Amino acid sequence: MRALSLPLALLLAAPLIACAGVSEAAKGPQLSPVSYPAALASPAQLPPAGPQPPAASANSLWQVGSRTFFKDPRAGKVGDILTVMISIDDSARTQNTTATSRTAGMKAGIPHLFGLETALGRFLPGAFDPASSIETNSTTSSQGAGAVTRAEKINLTVAVIVTNVLPNGNLVIQGTQEVRTNNEVRQLTVTGIVRPEDISAANTINHTQIAEARISYGGRGDVSRVQKTPPGQSLVEKYSPF
Template sequence: MMRIRLLALAAFLPLGACSTAAEAIRGPELAPVGYPAALVPREQAIMPLSASRDPNPGPAGANTLWRVGARAFFADQRANRVGDILTVNIDIDDQAKTINTSTSSRNSTLTAGVPHFLGLESSLGKVLPGGFDPANAIETASKTANTGSGAVNRSEKISLTIAAVVTTVLPNGNLVIQGTQEVRTNAELRQLTVAGIVRPEDISSANTIRHTQIAEARISYGGRGDISRVQKTPAGQSLVERFSPF
């Protein structure tokens, strides 16, 4: 049984090493939205347009402002169906400070003897080295000490706006949204990504929502290009620092 466990562990070790090596080279990946699993698709599904969503409504008739195929004046204009667009306001101003200190120590001693053992205690002296004392056959002593300290002081501030698309409507009416925005300047690409789950009632009348109202929120702000590549730690150095035992 132990041999089977060792073989199974040896089989999974290369997979774990590959995953760790890929993360060291490419950087950490965002986890998928987990309510339920794999809600955010990689590719957007193209939904057929209905007659009520005609992108090219006809001209207004005489003596009226109404256009054939246009949305109603008093209908809810907030996103509520797959393919609808809403605006996400990201305003992060977080600060975190943590200080931890731990100290531990331990002393232990053990003394054991066998002054009487079926009358064989005298015979043990002939087998064991000279000076054997049955009353003090075993004596051990150990001492350990550990001291650790750590501190975290972080400050993050991000103020961005991005348009997201409704990708799924859950059975309870909640909306799964996903949006990506890319801006390229010369050889540098800035990418902003947002995904998560929102309640229709949290969407404002202006069809906007705050990032604090997004459940399972996944917000990524970064880029790639010449400048990002120079600032990033080389892959070889990252691998050495991650797997070095010293």
């Protein structure tokens, strides 16, 4: 029964997947719903709600709605928001050229073989000469050239959420940003680990100060679909033995 449940579920889900694909082709890609990262999905991970501050008097230095007065306002606990400044301007160029050539030749004979060299002529063609019975020649050559030129330039800013605080005080961050233009959705995802000391007074941090950084910038929609290699062609190119 269990063996049939998975194929049956896939069969029932196929029309839904097809409808979703047709809807996206007709209406364009839709934005993902706004939600906290997976690490904050559990209520146990969310910071507890504290008591409401009392209203300040008219002549008080404290303003109602202010988060801190003497405390550092930078992100430091689960649920806080931090701004990541992404400025990538990388370029690389690699060029390789290889050329090999080899010529080999061999000539051998058996003028004396226990006195049987004359008897061999009875079984071999008439032009058989024991003194030069084997001769080979081979010539091989190979040439190869390859070049890689890469240039990346990205300047973006994204707000992320602190999803965890490690025992040593470092912060685990995660954030996603989606922008839709016409029928194309551009998605930016940033995850990694930062030190509280690297966060500036403006509550920002550069992407170069993020350890184990995972930065993904891509999209989905009409342009991405046209530029993407078809799945069948990708499989043929990946597993072709030639």
